[in-house]
Amino acid sequence: xxxxxxxxxxxxxxxxxxxxxxxxVFFAIGSFTIGGGYAMVLMMKRYLVERYHWLTDEEFYxxxxxxxxxxxxxxxxxxxxxxxxxxxxxxxxLGTLGVSIPAIVVIIVIAVSFPGFRDNVWVQRFFAxxxxxxxxxxxxxxxxxAKRQKWTIxxxxxxxVSLAILFFVRQVSPIWLILAGGIVGVIVEACRxxxxxxxxxxx
Amino acid sequence: MISLLNLFGVFFRIGVFTFGGGQAMIPLLERDLVAHxxxxxxxxxxxxxxxxxITxxxxxxxxxxxxxxxxxxxxxxxxxxLGVIMPSFIxxxxxxxxxxxxxTNRWVSAFLDGLQPVVLALLVYAVFSIGRxxxxxxxxxxxxxxxxxLILKYGKRLxxxxxxxxxxxxxxxxxx
Numbered sequence: 001x002x003x004x005x006x007x008x009x010x011x012x013x014x015x016x017x018x019x020x021x022x023x024x025v026f027f028a029i030g031s032f033t034i035g036g037g038y039a040m041v042l043m044m045k046r047y048l049v050e051r052y053h054w055l056t057d058e059e060f061y062x063x064x065x066x067x068x069x070x071x072x073x074x075x076x077x078x079x080x081x082x083x084x085x086x087x088x089x090x091x092x093x094l095g096t097l098g099v100s101i102p103a104i105v106v107i108i109v110i111a112v113s114f115p116g117f118r119d120n121v122w123v124q125r126f127f128a129x130x131x132x133x134x135x136x137x138x139x140x141x142x143x144x145x146a147k148r149q150k151w152t153i154x155x156x157x158x159x160x161v162s163l164a165i166l167f168f169v170r171q172v173s174p175i176w177l178i179l180a181g182g183i184v185g186v187i188v189e190a191c192r193x194x195x196x197x198x199x200x201x202x203x
Numbered sequence: 204m205i206s207l208l209n210l211f212g213v214f215f216r217i218g219v220f221t222f223g224g225g226q227a228m229i230p231l232l233e234r235d236l237v238a239h240x241x242x243x244x245x246x247x248x249x250x251x252x253x254x255x256x257i258t259x260x261x262x263x264x265x266x267x268x269x270x271x272x273x274x275x276x277x278x279x280x281x282x283x284x285l286g287v288i289m290p291s292f293i294x295x296x297x298x299x300x301x302x303x304x305x306x307t308n309r310w311v312s313a314f315l316d317g318l319q320p321v322v323l324a325l326l327v328y329a330v331f332s333i334g335r336x337x338x339x340x341x342x343x344x345x346x347x348x349x350x351x352x353l354i355l356k357y358g359k360r361l362x363x364x365x366x367x368x369x370x371x372x373x374x375x376x377x378x379x
Contacts, residue, residue: 031259032364038329042354043363050359062306065318066298068325071221072291073261080292084299092299096292103260104284107268108277110254118254122375127257129346129374131337133367135330136350142326143355145319155320162324167331177321185317186310 014087022091025052026079026098033075033103034130040075042137045144054082061145068178075099158184205242205274207282213240214267214286221263228263228287232270242274256336263287339378346373 014022025047033040041064048054055063063081067074076096083095110117117123149155162177213235221228229252236242243251255265264284271283306312338344350370354361 028364030261032367033260034257034367038326039333041326046359046363058306061319061322062315065315065322068322070291070294070298071219072288072294073263075261076264076288076291077295080295081299084296089296092292092296096288100260100264100284100288103258103264104268104280106258106260107255107265108272108280110258111269111272111280118250118257123257125374125378126371127374128337128339128343128378129371130257130367131333132343132347132374133350133370135334135338135344135347136354136370137363137366138326138330138333139347139351140354142323142330145323145326149319149323150316155317158317159320159324162321163327166324166328174321174325177324178318181318181321182314183317185313185315188317189309189313 014091019087019091019094021052022083022087023094023098026075026083026095027101029079030075030099031102033099034127034134038074038138039134041141044075044078045141048078048082054086057148061148065178068174154184154188207275207278210271210275210279211282211286214271214283215289218263218287218290228266232266236270243270247273342377343374346370346377 029040029043029047032043045060049057049060063078064074067077070077076099079095079099080092083092087094114120149159158181162181165172165177217228217231217235221231233248237245237248251266251269252262255262255269258265264287267283267287268280271279271281273279275282306315334344334347338347350366354363354366
């Protein structure tokens with residue numbers, strides 16, 4: 001809660017310097033998003049939460065969840081949201097461009113000049129190495145999220161069931177898991193509220 | 204020749220219907236581009252996917268750029284990328300304008316609390332699927348555990364971008 005106070009939403013009136021910073025941070029993040037959506041979670045957390053305080057921890061993880069139920073790549077969603085809260089519409093456009101430009105440029109360069117790119121052994125080895133690093137980085141986020149989780153019987157159960165479905169059922173879109181988890185959260189809150197009302201009613 | 208507007212439309216529609224991150228887009232792209240419209244062949248498509256997964260940037264944008272470039276050159280590449288980005292940009296922008304912060308009331312808050320364990324499960328699954336698809340040998344996992352310990356020990360003093368580059372360099376040495 002303490003951290004929330006330090007975050008200021010400057011939507012609409014951010015300085016040019018801040019707009020450029022938004023572009024640059026997301027450009028850097030986009031340049032290193034290798035291996036799909038979650039590959040960047042640690043870097044995004046490091047920069048957006050810990051370094052620049054553009055998001056709280058809680059908002060960051062909320063945003064990860066919201067990205068699952070809205071269309072589009074997580075990095076783009078994050079860039080649009082943070083860009084808007086920090087720099088208004090220009091900020092969100094700059095953040096989104098920043099995160100997208102590396103992807104576009106790299107592919108055009110490869111398409112134009114390296115037709116044999118994928119078959120190059122050195123390229124394959126280098127990127128296998130990068131994936132090794134990416135796996136380590138996501139694991140640190142897993143540990144962090146597990147630590148800050150308010151573990152209850154219900155949340156443990158939800159986590160275990162989600163894992164079982166992901167590993168054994170496969171063809172399930174994450175969106176259904178996310179929605180089911182959210183509904184469980186609402187039911188828990190409703191039960192808690194009823195209990196509270198009952199106990200105050202008796203007293 | 205396929206018109207730019209047509210290209211934009213196809214990728215915009217794919218962008219609207221892709222929930223759950225860029226990876227979720229691949230089956231949709233396959234159905235539309237390979238089976239339905241026959242704009243790219245299956246071999247080409249698999250090639251595009253393989254390259255998109257090892258190049259920087261969200262996979263969805265990589266894929267869009269590839270297909271756009273193949274069909275209409277540079278303008279095509281820009282149009283398809285724009286098409287695939289626009290839906291999420293517009294939707295998130297609306298969310299951001301409507302609420303600067305997510306936890307506006309206790310029911311929304313309860314909903315978000317409820318899905319945190321699911322996000323954790325998704326991340327655990329991501330670690331496994333990325334590792335399984337991308338790490339070619341068991342010593343890769345050992346190296347990964349080593350890097351994990353380094354990050355945990357040195358925390359913020361460790362530059363994450365350099366760590367990835369170093370991991371790539373390590374890959375050149377250890378993978379055959």
